[in-house]
Amino acid sequence: MNQATDLIAGAPTVFMWVASFFAIFFALIVFVSSNPISCAVALMGTLFSTAALYFSLGNFFVGAIQILVYAGAIAVLFVFIVMLLDLKPQKLKNLPGRLPHFLFSGLVAGLLALFLFRTIDLVPKATEDSSASILSATQYAQYFLSQYQVPFQAAGLLVFGAILGAIVLARGHLGKKEHS
C-alpha cells in the first residue's frame, strides 16, 4: 500500500519530465519536418505538452487556457488552413544554400540561451508553499479588470484590427482574381 502511495505521490514530477520531453520533441519535429501538415500537428503537440507542463506544476487555470486558446483553437485553425491550401512537402535546398539560415537561427538560439542563463537566478526558487502563489481565476479576472484594464482592452483592439486586416487582405486578393 505504502509503495503504491509513494509511486503515485511521485507521479507529478515524472509527469513534468515527460511533458517537458514531449514539448521539446514536438518542437524539434516542427523544425525538422518538411511536410507542412506534420509541422502543424507537431506544433499542436508542443502547445499541448506545454499545457501539460502547467498542469503538472499545479497551475490549472493557465493550463486550461493554454489548451483552449492555443492547442484547441489556434493550432486547429493552422492545421485546417494548411489542409485547405494543400501544400506539398517543401524540397529543402542543399546544405551550402541553407548555411545563412543555420547561422541566423543559431545566433538567435544562442542569444536566447545566454539570456536564459543570465536571468535564471532572478526567478524565485520553488519552495514547499509555492502553490500558494498561484493565482486563481478570480484573481486573474480582478487584475485584468482593474490594474491591467487598459492593456487588456488594447490587446483586444489589436486582435480586432488584425481580423479586419485579414478580411481586407483576403477580399483584395479575391477581387483581383475576379478581374483577371
Added chain:
Amino acid sequence: MSAELWSAIVAIALGAAVLTGVPLMVIVERRGSAWMQRRSGPNRVGPWGLMQPMADAVKFVFKEENVPAKAHKVLFLLAPALAVIPPLISFTVVPLAGSINLEGIEFPVQVANMSVGLLFLLAINSMHVFSVLTAGWASNNKFSLMGALRASSQMISYEIAIGICIVALVITYGTLDLREIVKLQEAGSSLPAWGIFMQPLSFFILWVCAFAETNRLPFDLPEGESELVAGYHTEYSGMKFALFFMGEYAAMFVASAFLTTLFLGGYNVPFLSEETIRNFFLAKEMTLTMASAATCALQVVSFAVKVLFFMWFYVWIRWTLPRFRYDQLMHLGWKVLLPLGVLNIFITMIVSYLRSV
C-alpha cells in the same frame, strides 16, 4: 489512504464504467432504433440480443486492418486514439457523487477536484475536432477530407455558442469549480435550484450544441452516408473504426454528464440534500463510513439516471429527425444560437446586477 491513491481508484473505476457503458449504449441504440421503426433489431445473440456487443467487439478485433497505400501512416494511426482519449480525460473533472468518509477524512468521489473544472472540460473537448481533422486528411480520400472539413467548421462554429452560454452560466454560479456548481444546485426545498430553472435558455442552446459537437443526427453531416460514404472514417476498418465509434459514444457520455452537472443538479437527489440522506443512514445505526458510502451510492445512481436520460434522448432524436442541410446547420449555429446566447448574457448580467443591488 492518500488523496492520490483515492483519485487513482476512482479513475480506474470511472474508466471501466465509461468503456463498459459504450457497448451497452450501442445495443440500446440498435434495439431502440428497431423499436421505433417496428423492426426486431439484433435479437439472436444471447437473451434479447444482449450478447451482441460482445460479438461485435470480437468481430472488430479480428477484422483485417487496412492502411491505404497513400495515407500518412503516423497520423492515420494516431487519429483513432485521439478520438477516444479527450472524452476519457474530460470525465476526470466531473463530480460523480458527494464525498466518502474514510478514516475521518472526506474523499470527494471525483478523479480531479480542479478549481477550473469547467474550463478544463471545455478545453479538452475542443481537442476532439482534431481527431476528425487528422483522420480525414491522413486517409488521402476525397470523401474523408470533405467530412473532416465539414466536421471541423461545424464543431468550431458550435463551440462559440457553447462558450457564450458558459459565460452566462459563470455569471450565475460565480465559480468554475464543477463540485461547487453542483453544491449550489443542492439548495431549495420546493423547486430544486437547478441550472435548468436559472438558465433555461442556455440549457436549450447547450443541448442543441451537444448534438452538433458529438456529430450526431440531425448534425451528422461529417458522416452523411448518402453524400460522403462514411465521411472522415471511410478508410478505417476493424478496431480503428471501433475506436472512432467508441470515441463518439464516450463524447456523448461526456456531453450528457456535462449537461447533468450544469443544469440538472449533477449528483444531487431531488429534494434531498447530502446531509439529509447521510443523517437518514446514520439514524439506521450505520458507521460514518458506511453511511457516507450509501449516500454516495444513491447519488451515483441519481447521476447515472440523469445521464442515461440524455443518452436516451440522443437515440430518440437520431431516429426521429432527418439530417440538416449544410447551410441550415451554419445558419442555426451563427444566426440563431449565437445571437440568442449573447442576448442571454445581457439578460443574465441585468438580472445578476439587480439581485446584487
